[in-house]
Amino acid sequence: xxxxxxxxxxPDCVDCCADxxxxxxxxxxxxxxxxxxxxxxxxxxxxxxxxxxxxRQKGSIGIPxxxxxxxxxxLSWEEFLPM
Numbered sequence: 001x002x003x004x005x006x007x008x009x010x011p012d013c014v015d016c017c018a019d020x021x022x023x024x025x026x027x028x029x030x031x032x033x034x035x036x037x038x039x040x041x042x043x044x045x046x047x048x049x050x051x052x053x054x055x056r057q058k059g060s061i062g063i064p065x066x067x068x069x070x071x072x073x074x075l076s077w078e079e080f081l082p083m
Contacts, residue, residue: 006063
């Protein structure tokens, strides 16, 4: 199952969840605005994953952050949607 780190205060996270819900893709949403544990987990991923290099340079947050079942990370939920 996909894990999604983000916040429902973020319009991209809201859109991501809505798109995945509409296509019946299962995921676990880990809201870091509601949990320091989730925030720490997200920051650890953000600090070590190369996918965030550009995000960090721009001073952006990098959410939604999607962790695939194999542990790899992407910032693009659209790749999971049917074409």
